Amino acid sequence: KNPEAEAVAALPKQLEKLEVSNTFKIDLKDEDLKPFEELGSGNGGTVNKILHVPTNTIMARKVIHVEANATVRKQILRELQILHDCNNEYIIGFYGSYINEGDLFICMEYMDLGSLDSIYRKIGPIKEPILADITLSVLRGLIYLHETHKIIHRDIKPSNILVNSQGEIKLADFGVSGQLVNSVANTFVGTSHYMAPERIQGGKYSVQSDVWSLGISLMELAIGKFPFPPEGIVLPIFDLLQYIVNEPVPPLPADQFSEEFQDFCNKCLIKDPHKRPNFKYLVKHKFVLKAEDDKVDMKAWAEDVADKIK
Numbered sequence: 093k094n095p096e097a098e099a100v101a102a103l104p105k106q107l108e109k110l111e112v113s114n115t116f117k118i119d120l121k122d123e124d125l126k127p128f129e130e131l132g133s134g135n136g137g138t139v140n141k142i143l144h145v146p147t148n149t150i151m152a153r154k155v156i157h158v159e160a161n162a163t164v165r166k167q168i169l170r171e172l173q174i175l176h177d178c179n180n181e182y183i184i185g186f187y188g189s190y191i192n193e194g195d196l197f198i199c200m201e202y203m204d205l206g207s208l209d210s211i212y213r214k215i216g217p218i219k220e221p222i223l224a225d226i227t228l229s230v231l232r233g234l235i236y237l238h239e240t241h242k243i244i245h246r247d248i249k250p251s252n253i254l255v256n257s258q259g260e261i262k263l264a265d266f267g268v269s270g271q272l273v274n275s276v277a278n279t280f281v282g283t284s285h286y287m288a289p290e291r292i293q294g295g296k297y298s299v300q301s302d303v304w305s306l307g308i309s310l311m312e313l314a315i316g317k318f319p320f321p322p323e324g325i326v327l328p329i330f331d332l333l334q335y336i337v338n339e340p341v342p343p344l345p346a347d348q349f350s351e352e353f354q355d356f357c358n359k360c361l362i363k364d365p366h367k368r369p370n371f372k373y374l375v376k377h378k379f380v381l382k383a384e385d386d387k388v389d390m391k392a393w394a395e396d397v398a399d400k401i402k
């Protein structure tokens with residue numbers, strides 16, 4: 093084997109990696125940023141559209157109020173640096189983070205169509221072929237995070253799945269900083285009704301818990317409402333969490349959805365995390381393979397969404 097030829101062959105990959113990471117290598121200073129409208133709020137922070145004036149780059153900036161001393165805040169910034177190495181087409185790009193007057197600012201790639209939760213609330217349930225493509229993108233993003241960086245997302249839900257006018261689907265707000273997760277855990281923000289039963293019961297969190305959250309999120313996007321509890325019942329959050337742990341998952345209306353979509357969701361929502369399929373199995377599932385054929389025109393769908401929500 094000719095090592096030189098191998099080195100030359102490896103160059104394009106190296107260059108591509110360098111290229112991507114360079115586009116996100118910007119030295120961020122608060123005075124260089126011009127804020128525009130608020131894009132959304134939730135998960136303990138507010139997101140604004142901003143302009144980085146020196147490079148004329150539009151970004152999304154999340155501000156999180158962290159009640160913590162300077163040492164903890166420094167630790168959070170250090171841990172967030174990992175985001176500079178998370179370069180993948182299914183993961184939101186990261187420009188940098190900084191602390192200003194006790195608040196933590198995280199500057200990210202701008203996704204002009206926003207999050208899937210606000211999209212389905214505006215234009216209605218998402219059709220299956222689109223959901224199949226979304227599922228494939230989310231799985232590829234989760235696999236990248238887990239296999240390349242040993243990162244578990246921990247907060248998969250429609251509001252953390254973002255869309256742009258090119259029809260691209262990217263994941264945001266994954267738990268990269270343990271310190272940040274701890275710092276916001278004290279506020280009520282921690283408990284989310286997208287959490288897997290084992291996590292609601294205080295069990296250890298594994299990558300399998302992201303599979304549950306994916307299943308719940310897909311059902312919500314498909315029927316246009318959070319799938320628990322069944323029609324008509326309204327429960328306060330604590331009772332809802334208990335319901336999710338103790339009651340069977342309400343099935344999708346069988347007449348409105350394909351066998352393979354129903355099967356995909358049922359498998360993601362197996363209560364025992366050890367019996368729940370893993371990412372490897374899911375990317376080979378019939379429901380997802382349909383999206384592989386790339387028959388779905390996500391760009392056309394995104395343009396239609398843009399017309400309806402703008």
Ligand SMILES: O=c1[nH]ccc2cc(OC[C@@H]3CCNC3)c(Cl)cc12
Nearest residue numbers: 131132133134152201202203206251
């Ligand atoms: O463009 C974005 N880039 C990165 C993150 C982000 C987050 C967003 O919204 C997040 C909130 C959280 C709860 N619902 C929407 C929006 Cl609406 C755009 C972006």
